[in-house]
Amino acid sequence: MIPRKEHAPHPIDVYVGGRMRLRRIQLGLSQGALASKIGVSFQAVQKYESGDIRISASRLYDVAQVLEVSPAFFFEGYPDGLVAKNIASEVSPTNETFDRREVMSLIRGYYGIRDPQLQADILRLISKLGHRGDEDAPAH
Numbered sequence: 001m002i003p004r005k006e007h008a009p010h011p012i013d014v015y016v017g018g019r020m021r022l023r024r025i026q027l028g029l030s031q032g033a034l035a036s037k038i039g040v041s042f043q044a045v046q047k048y049e050s051g052d053i054r055i056s057a058s059r060l061y062d063v064a065q066v067l068e069v070s071p072a073f074f075f076e077g078y079p080d081g082l083v084a085k086n087i088a089s090e091v092s093p094t095n096e097t098f099d100r101r102e103v104m105s106l107i108r109g110y111y112g113i114r115d116p117q118l119q120a121d122i123l124r125l126i127s128k129l130g131h132r133g134d135e136d137a138p139a140h
Helices: 011-026 031-038 042-050 057-066 071-075 084-091 101-112 116-130 132-136
Strands: none
Touching (some): 011 042, 011 101, 031 042, 031 057, 101 116
């Protein structure tokens, strides 16, 4: 087991919280709306999403029901075998990616597309454009 800083959230709690936030945003739910549906304060949802407080198994089940996923969804893609500090940095709330309004808007818009082929085409376009800078970088 890799030692963590005292009082630092456990990487799996941060990961689960990040997945919770992702799904909540996909559905267009606010933290307050999710909180009222699972019977907690919106501050508790904030802390679950940041990994600052652990979510119990029964509460995770309730969240999964509201977010229309299986409880396993929250653990999908967890990078087992990576150093815990790398995991925490990838999903850390200090990573501003999911805090940026334009990204949230993009996620909502993407999941609002009803045509699966168009959705796939847009994903390919975004991926290609996102890696465009990688192609222009000089090889070492």
